[in-house]
Amino acid sequence: MKIAIVGPAFPFKGGGAHHTTELAHRLDAAGHSVVIESWRAQYPSFLYPGQQTISEPEGEPFPGTRRRLDWRRPDGWWRTGRDLRSHDLVVPAVLSPVQVPAYLGILSGLRRRARVVALCHNVLPHERKPYDMPLMKALLRRVDGVLVHSEQQAELARGLTTRPVSVAEMPAHLPAAPAAAAGGAQRHERLLFFGMIRPYKGLDVLLRALAAGPEGVSLTVAGEFWGGVDETRALIAELGLTERVDLRPGYVPGADVPALFGAADALVLPYRTATASQNVWMAYEYGIPVIATRVGGFPDQVRDGVDGLVCDPDDAGSLTDALKRFYAPGEPERLRAGVRPVDHTPLWETYVDVLVTPSSLSSS
Structure with missing residues (x-):
C-alpha cells in the first residue's frame, strides 16, 4: 500500500515528531511504501512559544521525509494534496486544531483520490479556544475515518463527525533507555x-x-x-x-x-x-x-x-x-x-493493522 503521513518529523521535537517517525518506520517494516510530508515551518511563534526544533534527532530519522509544508504558504498545502493523489492512504497527524487549515488545503488538493484517516493525538486541546471545535468539526467531517488512542477521545470524535472512529492504544515511540x-x-x-x-x-x-x-x-x-x-x-x-x-x-x-x-x-x-x-x-x-x-x-x-x-x-x-x-x-x-519494561511490538502490530485496514476505518 502507498501511504503518506502528514505531520511533524525530525528535526521537530516532542512526542508528535517521535510518533510520526516511528509510525513511518513500522509501516515500512510491514511492507508498505511510505512517505512523510513534514514541515519547514509548522506554527507561528506566537502560537507555540517554545523551541520547535532540535539540532540532533533523538531517534532514527525516516529517510522518506519531505519538508515542504509551511504555515505561511497555503498554495503549498494544495500542491501537497495534489501530489498525494496517487497514494492509497493519507494520514494527517492531528496534534492541534491550528493544523486544520493546512490539512483542509491538502484535502482540497487531494480531491478524494485517496482514503484519508485523521490520526488524532487529541481530538480537542486540553486548554481550549473558541475556534477549536469548529475547526475540528470541519476536518473530521471531510475525512474517511478517525483513529484515536482512548475511548474517551473516541466519544469526543463521535460528537464531531459521523465518520467511523476507531481506537488503538498508542504504543511507545520513544528511544529505549540504555x-x-x-x-x-x-x-x-x-x-x-x-x-x-x-x-x-x-x-x-x-x-x-x-x-x-x-x-x-x-x-x-x-x-x-x-x-x-x-x-x-x-x-x-x-x-x-x-x-x-x-x-x-x-x-x-x-x-x-x-x-x-x-x-x-x-x-x-x-x-x-x-x-x-x-x-x-x-x-x-x-x-x-x-x-x-x-x-x-x-x-x-x-x-x-x-x-x-x-x-x-x-x-x-x-x-x-x-x-x-x-x-x-x-x-x-x-x-x-514491580516495574517491567513493556514489549510494544504486539501493540504496534495492532496499531498498524487498524490504521491500514479499510474494514477498521472505512468511508461511511
Missing part, C-alpha cells in the same frame, strides 16, 4: 516531573502536595514552560519549597534524560486531564515507578500498588496521601521491583 540506566535500587528521596509544563499537567497541584507531604523529599522539574516560569517560581517560594525543588526550565536533550530518571525514585504525573502519555512507558524503561492521576490512559498503564500509585486528579490532598504511601518504609523499593 540498559545500564534501568533497574537501579538506590533510594534518592527525590521525585521527577518531566516534559512540557502546561496548566493541565498539574505541576501546581504537585507542589502543594509536596509541601504537605513527606519531609525531606525533593523534586526535580525538568521541561519547557508554556508561557513562562515566573508564576511557578512564586508558588515555590510561597510554599517554602525553594530548597527542595530543582527547577530546570527548557527543553531536555535526550543525552540528559538518563541522569534525570536515574536520580529519581518515581516519576509523578499529576495531570488534571490526559489522553495518552509516553512518559509512563519512559519511566518503566528506566526502571522507576509512576505516581499518576486517574485520567486518560494512566489507570490502564499504571498498576496501582504494583509498579506505581494512582490518585485523584486536581486534588492536592489525594496526591499528598499518595506521596506519603509511596515513601512508607520499604515502599519505593517494593514498587521499583
Whole structure:
C-alpha cells in the first residue's frame, strides 16, 4: 500500500515528531511504501512559544521525509494534496486544531483520490479556544475515518463527525533507555516531573502536595514552560519549597534524560486531564515507578500498588496521601521491583493493522 503521513518529523521535537517517525518506520517494516510530508515551518511563534526544533534527532530519522509544508504558504498545502493523489492512504497527524487549515488545503488538493484517516493525538486541546471545535468539526467531517488512542477521545470524535472512529492504544515511540540506566535500587528521596509544563499537567497541584507531604523529599522539574516560569517560581517560594525543588526550565536533550530518571525514585504525573502519555512507558524503561492521576490512559498503564500509585486528579490532598504511601518504609523499593519494561511490538502490530485496514476505518 502507498501511504503518506502528514505531520511533524525530525528535526521537530516532542512526542508528535517521535510518533510520526516511528509510525513511518513500522509501516515500512510491514511492507508498505511510505512517505512523510513534514514541515519547514509548522506554527507561528506566537502560537507555540517554545523551541520547535532540535539540532540532533533523538531517534532514527525516516529517510522518506519531505519538508515542504509551511504555515505561511497555503498554495503549498494544495500542491501537497495534489501530489498525494496517487497514494492509497493519507494520514494527517492531528496534534492541534491550528493544523486544520493546512490539512483542509491538502484535502482540497487531494480531491478524494485517496482514503484519508485523521490520526488524532487529541481530538480537542486540553486548554481550549473558541475556534477549536469548529475547526475540528470541519476536518473530521471531510475525512474517511478517525483513529484515536482512548475511548474517551473516541466519544469526543463521535460528537464531531459521523465518520467511523476507531481506537488503538498508542504504543511507545520513544528511544529505549540504555540498559545500564534501568533497574537501579538506590533510594534518592527525590521525585521527577518531566516534559512540557502546561496548566493541565498539574505541576501546581504537585507542589502543594509536596509541601504537605513527606519531609525531606525533593523534586526535580525538568521541561519547557508554556508561557513562562515566573508564576511557578512564586508558588515555590510561597510554599517554602525553594530548597527542595530543582527547577530546570527548557527543553531536555535526550543525552540528559538518563541522569534525570536515574536520580529519581518515581516519576509523578499529576495531570488534571490526559489522553495518552509516553512518559509512563519512559519511566518503566528506566526502571522507576509512576505516581499518576486517574485520567486518560494512566489507570490502564499504571498498576496501582504494583509498579506505581494512582490518585485523584486536581486534588492536592489525594496526591499528598499518595506521596506519603509511596515513601512508607520499604515502599519505593517494593514498587521499583514491580516495574517491567513493556514489549510494544504486539501493540504496534495492532496499531498498524487498524490504521491500514479499510474494514477498521472505512468511508461511511
